[in-house]
Amino acid sequence: MPEGDTVWRTARRLHLALAGRELTRSDLRWPSLATVDLTGRTTLEVVARGKHLLHRLDDGRTLHSHLRMEGSWRVHPVPGPARLPGTTRAVLASAEHVAVGASLGMLDLVPTREEHTLVGHLGPDLLGRETELEVVLDAYAAQGDRPVGEALLDQRLACGIGTLYAAESLFLRRVDPWAGAGSLPRETLTAVLTTARSALVANCSRAVQRTTPPSLREPTWVHGRARRPCLRCGTPVRVDPLGTPPTDRVLFHCPTCQGSHPR
Numbered sequence: 436m437p438e439g440d441t442v443w444r445t446a447r448r449l450h451l452a453l454a455g456r457e458l459t460r461s462d463l464r465w466p467s468l469a470t471v472d473l474t475g476r477t478t479l480e481v482v483a484r485g486k487h488l489l490h491r492l493d494d495g496r497t498l499h500s501h502l503r504m505e506g507s508w509r510v511h512p513v514p515g516p517a518r519l520p521g522t523t524r525a526v527l528a529s530a531e532h533v534a535v536g537a538s539l540g541m542l543d544l545v546p547t548r549e550e551h552t553l554v555g556h557l558g559p560d561l562l563g564r565e566t567e568l569e570v571v572l573d574a575y576a577a578q579g580d581r582p583v584g585e586a587l588l589d590q591r592l593a594c595g596i597g598t599l600y601a602a603e604s605l606f607l608r609r610v611d612p613w614a615g616a617g618s619l620p621r622e623t624l625t626a627v628l629t630t631a632r633s634a635l636v637a638n639c640s641r642a643v644q645r646t647t648p649p650s651l652r653e654p655t656w657v658h659g660r661a662r663r664p665c666l667r668c669g670t671p672v673r674v675d676p677l678g679t680p681p682t683d684r685v686l687f688h689c690p691t692c693q694g695s696h697p698r
């Protein structure tokens with residue numbers, strides 16, 4: 436699942452390839468957009484908002500996409516790949532670059548001034564300059580008994596944190612992911628949030644997501660390491676469900692380091 440930093444890097448790649456240039460090719464393979472042709476429009480900018488990508492055009496419209504679980508946007512030099520993947524949902528090209536969106540979870544075209552109807556339900560973007568960490572901490576503290584791991588993943592409270600950064604920041608701060616968010620001391624919530632945010636920011640400029648120091652071979656402390664020994668204490672790492680269907684996820688944790696109690 437792409438995290439905020441993946442979406443941010445994708446937006447930057449698309450922006451560098453397309454911003455300020457006229458679209459010379461537009462192929463939107465999405466039922467509601469099948470007749471839309473963006474050829475001749477100029478890309479103003481491509482930005483990330485949480486896990487959403489906003490591709491703003493000079494005609495006052497925004498092409499909105501979401502990577503969901505498997506989606507990606509890849510940028511190629513012209514003429515682009517000889518064969519497009521069967522999962523291709525969008526192709527946009529300038530004179531120099533071809534951007535191919537595959538397995539996208541959402542694709543919409545909206546007036547730029549109405550972008551908030553798509554992303555307005557999101558909390559502050561942890562990668563945004565305007566992020567008010569105090570506002571996010573207040574939102575977490577108001578969650579009562581709701582597991583803190585679940586609160587971290589709730590994009591309405593703050594956007595950018597997926598299961599990797601939630602698991603890693605809780606592990607690094609030795610916090611039980613199932614502890615009630617509202618029951619944790621403010622300094623604990625602050626430590627978890629700033630750890631997650633630092634990891635997100637650091638990974639914006641890296642090709643491979645990593646939360647461990649370069650001296651360790653493993654890129655993560657617990658995420659993706661079920662049944663393997665905890666890098667701190669040797670206890671087998673566990674993975675347990677978190678949250679309630681249909682938004683339930685799984686989270687990796689060390690029961691010893693974090694004293695975790697899945698529920």
Ligand SMILES: [Zn+2]
Pocket residue numbers: 665666667668669670689690691692693
């Ligand atoms: Zn451990």
